[in-house]
Amino acid sequence: MRTKEQAEEFIETSRPAIEHLFGALDEYNKVLESAQITVEEIESSKRLLSELFMYRDQWSPNANHHYAQYMMRMEELEKQKAAAEEEDAEKLEKALFNIGSTVESMSGLAGAVLQIGKQALSIGHEGKPNLPAARTIGTQNIIEVVWEGRNHAMHWDEGAPRTRVRNMLNALAIDLNITIEVGKNNCLSILGALEWKKPEDVLSDLKALVQ
Template sequence: MKIPDYLIEIHHAVETVVEEIYREQDALIKTRAELAALTAATADGYRRSEFLAMNPDLDDDGLGTAIHWDTYFGVDKDRYYKKAEYEDVAQRVAARQFSVAALSGSLLQYGKQGISLHYGKKRTGCPDGRIVAGIPLNEIIWQARNQALHWEDGSFHEPTTKCFEKLATNVDPIFGEFKVRSLAFEIIGLLGWKNADAFFTDMKLLIA
């Protein structure tokens, strides 16, 4: 099957996967942001009360004590319940992180499969596509899919290792974590696949 025909067949699936990737990621980010804001507000309140406690001449009206108890019963109480809620959600956080990585891996699989169907496993005649951090697009898709699939058993071929080591050097050290977790989401972020159109645009670059 040629890439143009393949892209027609997977169009709906790709749209669904990309939407789910970013829906899951957005939910995770929002939960963390809410907890971080409450934690920061609590820390600020305690810092102010501690400052006044160490400088009693500035606390003639008992403001430091007031701040402390307001923080404890106000923001800190909210933080307590939010943290309890977060701890309950935290078990789902790991699942969401796995979900994001798995969905991202699926998107890379769609890309790799298109290349494989059109050019075979040796990618004979496959165009480079655009160059990302000194690496051809088709190489990143191929090796990133392999990384997402095999990171748990650590059985990487040399091209996969070289690809991620180069990304770690040229882009972000986070890509050096390729032996300990899936980096599929980081890869689609690097490629700018924030919507299905971006994915299809890149895949069309691989049509000879």
């Protein structure tokens, strides 16, 4: 069997694993979105609620009832505002705790996706390929991001990243204005940079890269 065919078979065989990993990552993304309610959105809700009461409910025959509801809603919005003003990391940590997960565990899942990606490339090209025509992630070839992203996933806790890994992460930070934290697992950010948001994104890229 030719190397290309082996790689294609590996990618298809990996489909269930990739789908499973993204199933868990989808839960993370939902939590992340809910944890990022902005103060501006809450202030906008307060303003709209205030206008609604001023121009409609205060003239109602049931004005006292509407006022009580209005005050209860404003109090709830104040609580939401206080929560929204917490540190993002603290909000996310609390939200993830509610689904029995952590940023670290989700980063581990992202690292597993990168591992499958590197393995597919390695099988398809018998090592790290040179594909100048492949799509770019900022100023970098996707091969570099996937390959060194997987290396980061395997060795991030060793303290001093290897030169190629460090260069890849620094380029992502500069090109895409994303936060890279030294000494931490940045695989979620790498997955985001690759725009691998669902299984088909991964499978489509990998199949194209082993042709």
